[in-house]
Amino acid sequence: MYVAVKGGEKAIAAAHELLAKERRGDPAVPEISSAQISEQLSLGVDRVMSEGSLYDRELAALAIKQARGDLIEAIFLVRAYRTTLPRFGYSQPLDTSNMAVRRRISATFKDLPGGQILGPTFDYTHRLIDPSPSAALPSEPVTGLDPGPADPIPHVATLLRSDGLIEANADHDDSKPVGDLTREPLSFPASRDLRLQSLARGDEGFLLALGYSTQRGYARTHPFVGELRMGEVDVEIAPEELGFAVPLGRITLTECEMVNQFKGTAEHPPEFTRGYGLIFGQSERKAMAMALVDRSLRARELGEELKAPSQDEEFVLSHADNVQATGFVEHLKLPHYVDFQAELILLRQLRREHTEAMAQKDAGTSPAIEPKAAAE
Amino acid sequence: MTGAADQMANEVAQRTTLLRICSEATDLELANALQALGDLPAMTEIRPPEVGLTMLRGRMGGDGPPFNLGEATVTRAAVRLGTGVTGMSYLLGRRPEAARTAARIDALGQLSAYRPLIDELLVQPVGNRLSSERLIERAEAASTKVDFFTLVRGEDQPP
Structure with a gap:
């Protein structure tokens, strides 16, 4: 109150x-x-x-x-x-297969079209504090290396898909409405579009912990990093007044495709299943955690036993947003003087009753404790 | 019929090229190009520069159905020439001046009297800058490409 x-x-x-x-x-x-x-x-x-x-x-x-x-x-x-700005509409879906890739690795195949490009990564560093990290700057920019033609680098999942070894993504009918939790509050069960939107804006630490829990055996999904890529993607919007898509500029994205253990049915031969992560900027930890949790939240769709927190979409999606979470936790700092007065009155009354009950016990008049007292 | 459709497609392609360059040009590059065009026909602002949001969409698994990823700030503007030709711009970020300039350039770029000059003053130099920057980016990325080699296995070595 x-x-x-x-x-x-x-x-x-x-x-x-x-x-x-x-x-x-x-x-x-x-x-x-x-x-x-x-x-x-x-x-x-x-x-x-x-x-x-x-x-x-x-x-x-x-x-x-x-x-x-x-x-x-x-x-x-x-x-x-x-919240202070008007909405100008929705972009055309970003085409990550046309990403200008600056980093791209796969833990599933050593040799693959486009190669393993390490890019700017903390991996393979010794994690020793360096008092002057800028000293490692190259004295001259990289030149003289012919990077070859700027061909798009195919997704690893496309390669697996061509052998039928991995599930196909659902067919995309772009005319269908896409859920938007900034327009309508989340309700459950939530479809995968809403789950991905919620995870993409969710707290990195929360998703990391949930992803980690799946690796430790709480709804194990046997994940492999099929592919992790980071780079720049063109953004386009098709304004109504124009009738064609116009480029707005480029943004940096990190994308992770997890390849998870198989699923088959009487009709379908077994195939790998997938979890997907897509994040603004360079954020591999979060893209990977998102892909782990996305896969875990597909448990119902894939007919898996529901037994772990990471499979419980209401639990995951209701607690992933750190602005909501911090708002509710930190509101405890606001004055609760009247609430607390009520608690104090109640507590004092309970203590008074307790004291009276003890006094009666000492006087040996409480019927509730008589048998025990007699046994002694 | 086909000729008219081709011409339409060509005009759209020309305009898209110019809009792409405008979206990647710096504020200074846009302002300098507009100034270098000299005297300009009168234009009315039918949409003063306005900052808003566009919801960016991704695709599940990279090529599946769309989902809403998150928003980006976008600035848009539109102008009209006396002849009725309209120019517009949508740019990522909060860039009112750049959006106004880009809308003017888009309008002028649809006039055959201005387009060659715009190509020379803006499209080519910005295009050249972007391609050399992208080449360096790609070379930097390529320098981190892993060359695997197989080590000689112990049991294969002569004793």
């Missing part, structure tokens, strides 16, 4: 001033710019774009600065900002 309380304005204003001072830190240290955040803390920016569910690097960098590096607070700021 909330009751309007007045007062505290001066304290609040002073607290905000103090916050601004703390945000700036030691004035002798140069102030950081949002361009520096965007360029040099780029994976933090990617996380804010992905969980803020808004692709805008400058805005995400600004939010990180304002939030003093608290990424969930920054995500909250981005989500609040997006």
Whole structure:
């Protein structure tokens, strides 16, 4: 129960001033710019774009600065900002098979068309703190290496699909309506389009833990990284007034296709099943976690026994959003004075009754404890 | 009939090329190109630059049915020439000035008197910059491509 309380304005204003001072830190240290955040803390920016569910690097960098590096607070700021803007419509579906790939690996095939491209990765680093990480900068840009023609790199799943070894994606009829949880609140059971939308904006830590739980045996799915790719994809929109699709620019995406253990029926020979992850920016951990959880949430569709948290879509989707979660957890800081008064009154009454019951027991008048007392 | 359809398709392709270049040009490249065009015909702003959102869609498994991935900020603008030709722009990000300039360039690009000049001042130089940047990106990625080789197995070695 909330009751309007007045007062505290001066304290609040002073607290905000103090916050601004703390945000700036030691004035002798140069102030950081949002361009520096965007360029040099780029994976933090990617996380804010992905969980803020808004692709805008400058805005995400600004939010990180304002939030003093608290990424969930920054995500909250981005989500609040997006509610102030009108919606211009939906893009054409992004074509990740035409991605300008900067990183692409497969854990299922060593040799595959397009090759294993490591790109900018922390993998294979020693995880030793380096006091001057910029010292490893190459003195000259990469030149003289002919990268070959800019042919699209085929998806690994397409290769498996051509042998019929992996399930086909559902046929796409683009005229069917696509669920949008920013327009209508989530209800259950949720179809896969809504589940993927929810996972794409879900908290990385939550999805990571759930994905990890499936590996540890809570609804095991035997996953392999069929493919992980990162790079730039063109965005197009087909405005009604124009009648044809126009390019808007490029965005960076990370895509993960998990290949999971087989499923077959009397009619269908066994084939690998799939889990899918697609994330704004470079975020492999989250793309992989998303693909694990997507696969796990397909349990009902694939006729699997429902026994683990990662298969429970209501549990997963209701708790994946860190803005909702932080809102409800942090609201506990708000005044609950009246609620608490009621609890106090109740507790005092219970204690009074307890004391009275004890007094009666000591007097040997309580019938409830008589047999036990007699046994002693 | 086919001739008219071909001409339509060609016009759309020409316009798409220019809009793609506008979407990847910097604010400065757009402003410089417009200024270099010299005196411009009168244009009315039928849609002043407006920042909004576009919901970006992905496909399940890369090639399956669409789903809503998340939104992006987009700026749009539209202008009309005295002749009735309209120009418009949609750009990723919050870029009101660039969107206004791009809409003007799109309108002028539909006039045969301006298009060759726009190609020379904007499409070619920005296209060249983009291709050299992309070439470097691809070369950098290619430098991290793994060359596997099989080690000689122990039991195959002479004793």
